[in-house]
Structures are given as C-alpha cells and as structure tokens.
Amino acid sequence: MVRRVLPTLGIATVYRAIKRGLEGGTLREVPLHGEPSRYEPAGLPHHHHFNCRSCHKVFDIHACPGSRLLRALTPRGYRLESHDLVLHGQCPSCAGASAT
Ligand SMILES: [Zn+2]
Ligand SMILES: [Zn+2]
Structure with a gap:
C-alpha cells in the first residue's frame, strides 16, 4: 500500500x-x-478484524464478543489473558459482485 x-x-x-x-x-x-x-x-482501542477472502482486504471491526462470553469459552482452570478474533468472508463490494 x-x-x-x-x-x-x-x-x-x-x-x-x-x-x-x-x-x-x-x-x-x-x-x-x-x-x-x-x-x-x-x-x-480494542477491536477485531474481518478478512475478505475475495479481495484480501482487512477491515477493522469495532465490536467484541465481550469478556463474559470469552470467559465462558475458557476451559475450567485456565486463565484468560487476551484474545484475537479474525472473521473471514466477503466484504460488501465482493459480496455484491458475486451476487449479480
Ligand atoms: Zn472484498
Ligand atoms: Zn475482543
């Protein structure tokens, strides 16, 4: 870039x-x-990413599943310290292009 x-x-x-x-x-x-x-x-600020599989752009997502959900996913006895989350799929322009 x-x-x-x-x-x-x-x-x-x-x-x-x-x-x-x-x-x-x-x-x-x-x-x-x-x-x-x-x-x-x-x-x-804490955020996550969306990776478009078609154009390979990476978009910021300003949302988080939240520490309550993540703690619920953490196995008993493990101490959760941080998390990474990448969503994969298609961005609006790629999703639109394939729909036509
Ligand atoms: Zn795309
Ligand atoms: Zn998060």
Whole structure:
C-alpha cells in the first residue's frame, strides 16, 4: 500500500520500518490465517478484524464478543489473558459482485 504512494520506496526499507515499529512497540502484528500478516499502529482501542477472502482486504471491526462470553469459552482452570478474533468472508463490494 505504501508503495502506491511512494513508488521509489524499497521493500527492504518497508520491512526495516515494520521491524523497528514492532521492536519499539509502535506497531502490532495482525496475524491472519493463510495470508501474510498485516500491521497496525499499537495502542488502538480494542477491536477485531474481518478478512475478505475475495479481495484480501482487512477491515477493522469495532465490536467484541465481550469478556463474559470469552470467559465462558475458557476451559475450567485456565486463565484468560487476551484474545484475537479474525472473521473471514466477503466484504460488501465482493459480496455484491458475486451476487449479480
Ligand atoms: Zn472484498
Ligand atoms: Zn475482543
């Protein structure tokens, strides 16, 4: 995405910047199943992600199943500390395109 704005930017420079951001705590990794990880600024309010299987875009979801539900899913004796949630499917424009 950055390369579209800065076409002369080398990919090695981008990876170096990402690595620095992760080490410095200004970036966090968004691991996706079966796709390259995405990165976002650290310290955003708690949220989740929707990964479109057609266009491979990742959308922020500003909703959470909530700690009560997640605690109910946690097996007895385990201590829940954090969670990641990625929804997979189709974004509105891809869902619309396949419906026609
Ligand atoms: Zn899509
Ligand atoms: Zn959550």
